[in-house]
Amino acid sequence: MTSPVAIIMGSQSDWDTMRHAADTLSALGVLHKAHIVSAHRTPDRLYAFAKGAKAAGYRIVIAGAGGAAHLPGMAASLTELPVLGVPIESKALSGVDSLYSIVQMPAGVPVGTLAIGKPGAINAALLAASILALNDAALGQRLAAWRQQQTAAVREQPEELA
Numbered sequence: 001m002t003s004p005v006a007i008i009m010g011s012q013s014d015w016d017t018m019r020h021a022a023d024t025l026s027a028l029g030v031l032h033k034a035h036i037v038s039a040h041r042t043p044d045r046l047y048a049f050a051k052g053a054k055a056a057g058y059r060i061v062i063a064g065a066g067g068a069a070h071l072p073g074m075a076a077s078l079t080e081l082p083v084l085g086v087p088i089e090s091k092a093l094s095g096v097d098s099l100y101s102i103v104q105m106p107a108g109v110p111v112g113t114l115a116i117g118k119p120g121a122i123n124a125a126l127l128a129a130s131i132l133a134l135n136d137a138a139l140g141q142r143l144a145a146w147r148q149q150q151t152a153a154v155r156e157q158p159e160e161l162a
Contacts, residue, residue, distance in 0.1 A: 002031070002056070002057030002058075003031040003032050003033040003057065003058065004030065004031060004032075004057070004058060004059040004060065004132055005025055005030055005031070005032040005033075005058065005059070005060050005061075005062060005125075005128050005132075006032070006033055006034075006035060006049075006053060006056075006058045006060070006061045006062070007021050007022055007025075007032055007033070007034040007035070007061075007062045007063075007064070008034070008035045008036075008037045008049065008061060008062070008063045008064070008071065008075065009034070009035075009036055009037070009063070009064040009065070009071070009088075010036070010037070010038040010039060010040070010041075010064070010065050010066065010071050010088075011036060011038060011041075012036060014036075014064045014065070014066060014088050015034070017064055017086065017088050017089070017117055017118060017120075017121050018034065018062075018064040018086065018088075018121055019121075020118045020121040020122050020125075021062050021064075021086065021121040021122065021124050021125040022034060022125075023125075024121075024122050024125035024126060024129075025125045025128070025129065027146065028125070028129045028139065028142050028143060028146060029139070029142055030125075030128070030129055030132065030139065035049060037049050037071065037075075038071070039065070039070040039071040039074045040068070040070065046071070046074060046075065046078075047078060049075075050074070050075045050077075050078030050079045051078055051079070053075075053079050053081055054079060054080065054081055058081060059081065059082075059131075059132065060081060060082050060083075060084065060128045060131060060132065061075055061079065061081055061082070061083045061084070062083075062084045062086060062121075062124045062125065062128060063075050063083055063084070063085050063086065063111075064085075064086040064087075064088050064121065065085065065086075065087070065088060065098060065101070065102065066087070066088030066089070066090045066095070066098050067088075067090055067092075067097060067098060068097070068098075068101055069085070069087060069088075069097070069098040069099075069101035069102050070101065072084075072085030072086075072102050072111045072113075073085075073101070073102065073105050073109060073111055076105065076109050076110060076111045077109050082110075082112065082131065083110075083111050083112070084111070084112045084113075084114060084124040084127055084128060085102035085103075085111040085112065085113045085114065085124075086114050086117075086120040086121050086124050087099040087101075087102055087113070087114075087115075087116045087117070087120060088116075088117065089116050089117040094116070095116035095117060096116070098116065099113070099116055112124075112127065114127070126143075129142075129143050130143060
């Protein structure tokens with residue numbers, strides 16, 4: 001079976017963040033495949049990936065990028081698939097530079113932008129699963145169960161007061 005979700009990132013170091021998207025998709029039973037596709041260092045690879053993503057069977061692209069963060073926008077400009085951008089936390093500006101680069105796309109080239117770092121990676125996976133669940137009742141049930149587990153894990157009182 002073809003993986004419906006592609007996770008792309010600009011470098012190996014981005015995997016520290018993007019693995020949380022992969023782990024969340026795995027927990028929900030959503031097939032995915034990760035690729036290192038740098039907008040700056042491997043532009044030909046990016047072009048080939050984005051132009052061929054739909055034909056390869058992908059339905060959603062989750063793109064993590066740090067610094068100048070051009071990867072999500074460039075991918076979105078080359079494919080009609082939905083692209084969800086995850087800003088990678090950087091040392092220089094704590095990921096705010098990445099967030100601004102991803103969220104400020106020009107009209108006509110949409111990128112769904114998530115939070116900086118691990119929360120954004122997890123939420124990108126959940127959003128991708130929610131989109132796919134529109135046409136997959138079994139995935140919808142797994143997603144509902146996952147959310148119920150999240151709710152059940154929240155204590156009513158701090159541990160020392162229980």
